[in-house]
Amino acid sequence: MQFRIPNYSSYIYLAEMSKYQHMWSFFGRSENYNIFIGISEFLIGTLVLFKRTRLIALLISLGVCLNILVLNIEFEIIFATSHIIVDFIITLILLIGYRKDLYQFFIKLGGKLDNTSIKPTRKFAKIFPVVFLLVLSVGYFSFSLYIKSFYIGDPNVIGAYEIKQIQLNDSTFTPKIGKLGKLPMLFVENNNQIVLSVDDTLYMGAYLVEKGNIKLGFESTTKFGLQTLNGTLNSKGLTGEINDKSLIDISLERIDGRKNYINDLYK
Incomplete structure (x- = not known):
């Protein structure tokens, strides 16, 4: 039943829609997407009940809750903001107990059970990721400014x-x-x-x-x-x-x- 709007709202011109109506009706266009979101949130609630699957459920919940929180704030979904803030805080509180394990596994061990293959053995393997990131970031940013100069006109006129x-x-x-x-x-x-x-x-x-x-x-x-x-x-x-x-x-x-x-x- 979520993401439903009154019938008359369907005839409002796009530019005259509120941010809430725009976002709410957009997500309501796909029944399968709503089913997917519902199942995902149900699985999070199910997996968090068991110790063996609690951590993976909390990590998924962190991403889902953060995404929904930003959507609610930016699209002014006021009535649901307090609810998702509570969910987000509960997720963070439960994750605090895993903080040392998360640091050990994701940072020190790089996502592996041992660190034998984490450190690059060749100098090229150490330098290339950094150079690639810098070149790609600066290049794409410059390219974006170049493209923008052709299409963005005078803001006082547009x-x-x-x-x-x-x-x-x-x-x-x-x-x-x-x-x-x-x-x-x-x-x-x-x-x-x-x-x-x-x-x-x-x-x-x-x-x-x-x-x-x-x-x-x-x-x-x-x-x-x-x-x-x-x-x-x-x-x-x-x-x-x-x-x-x-x-x-x-x-x-x-x-x-x-x-x-x-x-x-x-x-």
């Missing part, structure tokens, strides 16, 4: 915006419901992609930001005549010249993490 009002030359109007979600929206993505969801239509395009100026274009012309724009964008609005002739002022409200935590997730 994000989701609710469209409040559009003023085109001397005409002012309020756009209708968007294609994505309930509200007319403008989405400025990391990969120079820009998406306009307005008047029950989705417009895909691209943009370029240079020295505070934004140039953008859509694959098709909107119902209010926008296809290309050269102007400025900030948290309050998008203004400029469209199609090299008309002036446009789009009033915006940036959706921040307080309204949509997903919007701030990857900054």
Whole structure:
């Protein structure tokens, strides 16, 4: 019965879901996963009852409880946090009695009953793991920064915006419901992609930001005549010249993490 949500919650837009609803419904998508977790926790409780299997049960419990504790805290599963904290503390208390044995077996003996083959006999075998770890860590970190530089745009521009009002030359109007979600929206993505969801239509395009100026274009012309724009964008609005002739002022409200935590997730 765990990981069930009310039926109406299934129709909430992903960006409007709370962290709790997001995590709870996600884990509830797989019945087999829930069976696996249930059996695993049952086995932990069973094995901890017997002296011969108690240690392995406690070690498994340590990993499981720590994982659940982090999930509950980060996804704000408040009602279950105190319960898992108690389980985690009980596991630690029971493991204290094994601390010397764990140190002896896992550290001094390296997981073997004797230490005859733990120490490397060749100098290469001693140095290689350290060099490999350093090269791999530094190399992957540098590679990540390199890749990130191509896809992560200006944090002052990237994000989701609710469209409040559009003023085109001397005409002012309020756009209708968007294609994505309930509200007319403008989405400025990391990969120079820009998406306009307005008047029950989705417009895909691209943009370029240079020295505070934004140039953008859509694959098709909107119902209010926008296809290309050269102007400025900030948290309050998008203004400029469209199609090299008309002036446009789009009033915006940036959706921040307080309204949509997903919007701030990857900054």
